[in-house]
Amino acid sequence: MTISIFDLLRVGIGPSSSHTVGPMRAARRFVTEQLASPEALARTESVQVDLYGSLSATGRGHATFTAVLLGLEGWDPETILPEQVDSRLAAMEASGRIQLAAQSAAAPHEQQDDAGAQEAGKEIPLRVEDFIQRPLTVMDRHTNAMTLTALDAGGEQVAKEIYYSIGGGFVLSESDAVASDASLGEALATPDAEVPYPFTTAAVLMEHCARSGLPVSRVMLANERALHLARHGGTAEEADAEITRKVLHLWQVMEECKNSALEREGHLPGGLKVRRRAPDWHARMWKDDPGRTHAYWQEWVNLVALAVNEENASGGRVVTAPTNGAAGIIPAVGFYATHYGPGASYCGEEEREDIAVRFLLTAAAVGVLYKEQASISGAEVGCQGEVGSASSMAAAGLCEVLGGTANQVENAAEIAMEHNLGLTCDPIAGLVQVPCIERNAMAATKAVNAARMALMGDGDHRVSLDEVIVTMRETGKDMSSKYKETALGGLAVNVVEC
Numbered sequence: 010m011t012i013s014i015f016d017l018l019r020v021g022i023g024p025s026s027s028h029t030v031g032p033m034r035a036a037r038r039f040v041t042e043q044l045a046s047p048e049a050l051a052r053t054e055s056v057q058v059d060l061y062g063s064l065s066a067t068g069r070g071h072a073t074f075t076a077v078l079l080g081l082e083g084w085d086p087e088t089i090l091p092e093q094v095d096s097r098l099a100a101m102e103a104s105g106r107i108q109l110a111a112q113s114a115a116a117p118h119e120q121q122d123d124a125g126a127q128e129a130g131k132e133i134p135l136r137v138e139d140f141i142q143r144p145l146t147v148m149d150r151h152t153n154a155m156t157l158t159a160l161d162a163g164g165e166q167v168a169k170e171i172y173y174s175i176g177g178g179f180v181l182s183e184s185d186a187v188a189s190d191a192s193l194g195e196a197l198a199t200p201d202a203e204v205p206y207p208f209t210t211a212a213v214l215m216e217h218c219a220r221s222g223l224p225v226s227r228v229m230l231a232n233e234r235a236l237h238l239a240r241h242g243g244t245a246e247e248a249d250a251e252i253t254r255k256v257l258h259l260w261q262v263m264e265e266c267k268n269s270a271l272e273r274e275g276h277l278p279g280g281l282k283v284r285r286r287a288p289d290w291h292a293r294m295w296k297d298d299p300g301r302t303h304a305y306w307q308e309w310v311n312l313v314a315l316a317v318n319e320e321n322a323s324g325g326r327v328v329t330a331p332t333n334g335a336a337g338i339i340p341a342v343g344f345y346a347t348h349y350g351p352g353a354s355y356c357g358e359e360e361r362e363d364i365a366v367r368f369l370l371t372a373a374a375v376g377v378l379y380k381e382q383a384s385i386s387g388a389e390v391g392c393q394g395e396v397g398s399a400s401s402m403a404a405a406g407l408c409e410v411l412g413g414t415a416n417q418v419e420n421a422a423e424i425a426m427e428h429n430l431g432l433t434c435d436p437i438a439g440l441v442q443v444p445c446i447e448r449n450a451m452a453a454t455k456a457v458n459a460a461r462m463a464l465m466g467d468g469d470h471r472v473s474l475d476e477v478i479v480t481m482r483e484t485g486k487d488m489s490s491k492y493k494e495t496a497l498g499g500l501a502v503n504v505v506e507c
């Protein structure tokens with residue numbers, strides 16, 4: 010399969026792509042596929058949820074349990090609104106019941122209100138004993154595993170499936186893996202349309218750029234066009250227009266996410282008493298730098314990263330880029346690209362959108378390399394896979410829009426990851442707040458520096474991007490599980506929660 014930009018960058022809800030978005034998708038998939046027949050749904054009187062490894066260890070702080078409940082009702086993380094999350098969870102708590110599969114038959118834009126949902130689904134009790142936590146059991150295929158079992162009134166099994174949340178909101182079932190007779194990576198690689206520039210390594214991507222004379226973003230666009238035409242037909246112009254529209258939609262959601270955070274005061278949820286800083290910083294920045302001068306670029310980049318991650322930590326709407334925990338880096342560096350890039354200070358909306366599209370396409374091309382050769386899952390390789398990958402993607406995108414050659418783009422991506430190697434995942438209380446929020450700001454400014462350093466050279470460099478990606482994967486393998494989204498090591502155990 011060719012991984013698309015729309016696989017890597019997707020709209021979801023916070024705070025975690027692997028622990029919130031993935032489990033919600035898995036539960037929705039369970040009711041949609043396993044309980045699709047009216048008979049199976051009618052027989053089901055309860056659903057047992059077994060959470061394993063990291064999903065169990067940090068499930069509470071990452072809102073995994075509530076995400077599963079919403080998924081069992083059939084809600085889609087891509088379309089559910091934050092206010093719908095709040096209202097459904099309040100209704101579940103008040104009634105002690107959930108509306109199993111109530112939303113699953115509805116097209117996303119048709120998701121129903123509470124009254125309509127009650128008629129469509131099957132009401133079952135919400136019981137604490139149906140959630141079984143197994144933090145010390147790590148499944149062979151992936152640490153983020155969950156089993157969903159539908160049971161009838163007599164406790165007999167109606168349906169059962171194992172799901173793996175493999176990072177960035179990607180979900181695979183045991184059946185997917187068995188059908189492909191192999192690893193989860195291979196299970197993901199289902200046959201798809203042929204693309205003009207297939208690549209899984211940076212070396213091959215660079216070869217395509219050299220032979221075609223195209224920048225990385227155009228190579229990525231050509232592949233997206235082929236995927237679009239194979240799935241939807243039409244002309245190349247129509248395909249390009251639709252791809253551009255969808256990429257700009259992602260950009261728009263990133264903007265809205267940042268803007269929403271700037272309106273919210275107070276503390277983040279979860280009990281850590283972390284104060285939201287984005288609104289205050291924003292007010293101060295407009296005072297200190299009303300003209301958006303280049304001297305303040307770092308403060309603005311920090312602010313955007315902080316804002317997006319505060320929104321994510323509040324369960325708000327974000328773009329997984331490539332994960333929720335690292336969702337602030339690409340928007341923050343994109344802000345730099347569209348405000349401080351060549352001509353950005355006087356360019357119009359159309360030019361700014363063109364910069365955003367090229368920036369995101371290039372970033373996604375590098376994201377493909379991490380997904381193909383390593384992992385973007387903190388539970389698998391630590392934070393280097395989340396924040397490190399996002400920093401590398403952002404550096405590549407920025408380098409291209411600042412006029413870098415393909416080799417300089419590869420160099421920028423390599424520099425950014427090289428200095429994120431070994432980054433552990435140790436969120437305090439299992440919440441995606443400390444160190445995650447500031448870490449996004451640090452990684453965003455690192456990405457800007459990586460792009461600038463690459464632009465000072467000619468693209469020739471000692472360590473290749475592929476070598477760094479493989480090193481990240483191997484470092485992740487060697488890393489103790491304490492530092493892989495279990496909240497059992499690092500800051501998570503050395504700082505008193507509150």
Ligand code: SF4
Nearest residue numbers: 334387392434435445
């Ligand atoms: S420390 Fe990094 S990998 Fe872990 S939850 Fe935070 S952002 Fe995600």
